Amino acid sequence: MRRLWQSLCIFLMVASTAVYADDLSEDRIKELVLEAIRENPEIVLEAVQIIEQREQERQAAAAATVLSENRDILENDPNAPVLGNPDGDVTVVEFFDYNCPYCRRVKPQIEALLEADPNVKLVYREWPILGDGSVFAARAALASREQGKYEEFHWALMGMAGRAEEATVIRVAEEVGLDVAKLRRDMNAPEIDAHIAASMEMSRALGFNGTPSFVIGDALVPGVIEAEQMIQLAQEARASGQ
Structure with a gap:
């Protein structure tokens, strides 16, 4: 006021x-x-519209600066899961939560993108913001990398019915053939704490306030996005050298 x-x-x-x-x-x-x-x-x-426009412009400029300064860690963090083509010439970064219905809704769009563009590198940022079940799921998914099953486990968690909670996550882990005892031990690794903490910090700095949220080249895209738009943004990023 x-x-x-x-x-x-x-x-x-x-x-x-x-x-x-x-x-x-x-x-x-x-x-x-x-x-x-x-x-x-x-x-x-x-007057309100002027204030809102100026605030949006300020936030956009701040986010662009953060993106420029942190692009390498966003796109090449060795502690972040990568799907698609690890050597792709365009990187798509998704911040997500296993209990987010919109993240589950965007799952087929991501799959369509990877099928349509074999040169896309998909970087996942586990961003568990929807309760303890989300945190457990994120930690379990990240721990599954030690058994070489992140991709299979990730898609299974995204396609499961109901909320991701400890019991349901462990059930899915068993279904995909994970050693659950080892999974539970690996969930306490310091690199998992580091990944989640970095996701929290970067998402705030980029101005994201919910999942899913995407970084594609210079584009910051919050919310559900269709495969066609992802493909277009990936092509634009490729053309601009991002």
């Missing part, structure tokens, strides 16, 4: 040529603002 008042006051002072700002007290400015609002109520909406 204070920012709205400031914007309205600026609007009034710029628009007014009858008086100088130095001659007005804050109370008088507010009176004039209220008069202006009564006569032109649409200026409130205009």
